[in-house]
Amino acid sequence: MNSDRNxxxxxxxxxxxxxxxxxxxxxxxxLEIVLQAPERHVRGIIAGKPGRAFAPTGNGRRPARQSHQSPQRADQCEFLRDVSDFLNSALRDQNFDRLVLFASPSILGVWREEVPDSLQAKVTREFAKNLVRLPYHSLADAIREALSS
Structure with a gap:
């Protein structure tokens, strides 16, 4: 049994x-879990589809959920909330004790804003590194290297 509860x-x-x-x-x-953001605002705008929260309504008013965020930022926030919901559920089920975070520099600040304090308290170390595209064993080696430095 793996004693690593990180x-x-x-x-x-x-x-x-x-x-x-x-x-x-x-x-x-x-065991690895992969969560992927669904197509949302930015990808729809690039494809020529109007974004649901960013398209003006017929009466000249914006939808009630309109925010002052860019479509890209809104996508990032929604995705982080989805990831946060998943991690909160796993935390309630006591599946882990601590989190070690490797986030692209642009998403690290969004993480800090969007993730609830109860989950943020489980983060023991943060690294501003985008390692998402590494194959599994290269990823594990990169994590070990970062933790040892």
């Missing part, structure tokens, strides 16, 4: 990889 959250603006524990070097890959 979860390693590797996240950028549209993808989160969550490693449940960190395997020893040259060991088989451990």
């Amino acid at each position: 979860w390693y959250v590797i996240i950028n603006s549209h993808r989160a990889r969550i490693l449940q524990g960190l395997p020893k070097p040259h060991s088989p890959a451990g």
Whole structure:
């Protein structure tokens, strides 16, 4: 049984990889959960589709949920809330004790704003690194290297 009750959250603006524990070097890959942001505002705008929260209504008023955020920022916030909801559920189920966060620099500030304090309190270390695209064993090695420095 793996005694490592840390979860390693590797996240950028549209993808989160969550490693449940960190395997020893040259060991088989451990359990990994991948969360992907659905197509939302920015991708729809790029594709020529009007964004639901950003399209003006016929009476010249904006929808009630309109925010002053850019479509990209709104997407990031929604995705982080989804990831946060998943992690909060896992926390309630006592699936982990601590989180180690690796976030792209642009998403790290959004994480701090969007993640509730109860979950943020479980973060023991933060790294401003975008490691999302690394293959599993390269990712595990990069995490080990960061933790040792």
